[in-house]
Amino acid sequence: AANAxxxxxxxLLASLGADLHAQNVCGSTAFHLAATRGHMAVVKLLxxxxxxxxxxxxxxxxxxPLHWAATCGSVEMCQLLVTKLGxxxxxxxHDDHIPFCRAAGAGHLxxxxx
Numbered sequence: 520a521a522n523a524x525x526x527x528x529x530x531l532l533a534s535l536g537a538d539l540h541a542q543n544v545c546g547s548t549a550f551h552l553a554a555t556r557g558h559m560a561v562v563k564l565l566x567x568x569x570x571x572x573x574x575x576x577x578x579x580x581x582x583x584p585l586h587w588a589a590t591c592g593s594v595e596m597c598q599l600l601v602t603k604l605g606x607x608x609x610x611x612x613h614d615d616h617i618p619f620c621r622a623a624g625a626g627h628l629x630x631x632x633x
Contacts, residue, residue: 546578554584557593581613592627
């Protein structure tokens with residue numbers, strides 16, 4: 520639901536007791552998935568629901584939500600993660616790439632300047 524930006528479904532799942540910090544087989548959380556797709560409303564809902572949004576949480580590739588938001592070119596999400604939630608712009612993944620190296624490599628120069 521987080522991956523698809525389905526805010527009301529995320530809200531429903533949370534009300535039914537879903538673990539907002541659960542990881543899929545790739546180690547991604549709802550936070551990773553929402554950040555990857557630029558679903559600001561889902562991230563804000565997770566915050567409102569009291570989810571502990573650990574901006575440093577890494578998936579199986581060593582990537583944080585900021586790595587994925589930068590890779591996908593989501594400028595607004597990158598700004599939220601860095602300025603409001605304190606994401607570490609120097610966090611390296613398993614390939615020793617920081618988030619903005621991922622953004623530049625994917626051609627998302629606006630995300631680099633965020």
